[in-house]
Amino acid sequence: MEKNLFIGVDVGGTKVAAGLVNDEGEIGSHLRVPMIANGSASDGLGAVLSAISELLGEGTRVRGIGVCSPGPLDPAAGIILNPPNLPCWRNFPLTDALRKAYAFLTANGVPVKVDNDANAAALAETRWGAARGYNNVFYATIGTGIGTGIVMHGKIYHGRTGSAGEGGHVSIDYRGPICGCGKPGCIEVLASGSAIARRAREKVASGRESLILELAGEKLPAVTGEVVGKAYAAGDALAREVLTESADMLALWLSNMIDLLDPEVIVIGGGAAALYGPFFGRLQERVPKLTVNPRAREVPIVAARYGADAGIAGGAALCT
């Protein structure tokens, strides 16, 4: 690979993934280090340092080190606040710790950046991915939960405290099921991968006929979003119903985002985004009908470039 590379680091609850990312957003030298989320703060830091140091050991000239972490965090100060999935880093000054560890680089002007994963991934899509060429982007990553990032004028929009862009917790159902965050009807509790699985289980449990149970080995708790996707691919009507409902809720939520934010493009990524793959046409058709913005149909709704590597690319993008 080229000499001028960024280090992108993706911190999760069980592992740290890292890689070298070039100017075109191509990722090389992937590596993984185990993370013990409920260990000590310095053990957690140690995992990140070992990943970074291994990448530095390859003798590359590094132009920046970017880390994305579960939130909430304060990106300006580089402090991890109290992430539920990473209890070891309560009020942990990650940027300062990294700057000290790599003083030989930062003294030469190499930036060290920290942000949350969805924000960073939104920026990576804007720099190198599906939103390349755009400056105002709404990005959603749909997995177990739903995270979002807002890019405005080519930069992550952080708001007052750094906690802007939590679109996954925008509710479209004030009478709806209670989200993990305590709020009713967040899009996360309605249309995430877990929500799709939960709604499928409910319908199956009510006695509806479907391939879903068979594909889950006849075990209701084994019904996942992935199973629903497989049943849909096999032509199952119940799976189609669950996914169509989910896509329609997603359409209303995206129309909210257009009416409020008026972005140039909408990018959808994350582990459960594939479930929505067959529904992009439906989204593209329905969203403009649900907006007051007279030009909403011009907004493309596209699949993300990055999949499991979104955090590595995102970390690197923070340094651009």
Next chain:
Amino acid sequence: MEKNLFIGVDVGGTKVAAGLVNDEGEIGSHLRVPMIANGSASDGLGAVLSAISELLGEGTRVRGIGVCSPGPLDPAAGIILNPPNLPCWRNFPLTDALRKAYAFLTANGVPVKVDNDANAAALAETRWGAARGYNNVFYATIGTGIGTGIVMHGKIYHGRTGSAGEGGHVSIDYRGPICGCGKPGCIEVLASGSAIARRAREKVASGRESLILELAGEKLPAVTGEVVGKAYAAGDALAREVLTESADMLALWLSNMIDLLDPEVIVIGGGAAALYGPFFGRLQERVPKLTVNPRAREVPIVAARYGADAGIAGGAALCT
């Protein structure tokens, strides 16, 4: 008044209101001219010109002319697109028309600006009103409908097409009543002055006991938001129920705005804002419980400075 003043013009479906606004946002020389919304484009323009010319006739040195109009409009180009409440101005280049009419001023660098009413009012509150001293503001005007404006870094946030900030059409009820815009469950169809009246009528019509009907002269269609407010003030339980429900829907919607936009302050104005006056404490208490933003309780929710004059102040603020 001082010599250096802005002209602020508020175009509505039945009248043009205008005034001179000073550096402190104080309004003088109010005047009103009738507007015929479904007349010709030049008649509509004539109403605006007569208001401005009368104000110019007072011999003041004018530092800017700002007009707010019902949307949708393109603020960058100064074109009114196709406002339902102002059919005379379909695709009308208002800014160009004003610049030509007042070429003797614009040639000397006096700006002419056009924007929609909620955006302009949001800016007036930021410059001179309840959000003075803040740079990132979410403003909502609650009347027959609900309009909103977003100020970021001290400027109106317009988005790609100039139609950003349509928060009144952010839905919190995908299974809810259909809004005038065609979308289900917009906050406008749930918690505006008209929505409060509609819900009160529904409850009264179902046979519930209440002062409301008496205050409306025993005529159900005469139940307005104002009547509900009077009944509430007189201790009516049904009115309290309707307003409490409305305030709780508003709280969820505001929590959506905080989780997405993370503003510094929330300002509530408009003709029906007074109905929510007794509920500001409830909003301030509930909104932080409905957000994932860990610092949401720091965001003040305050009443607007401007009432019926918001459009005049807003027009003037566009020139600052």
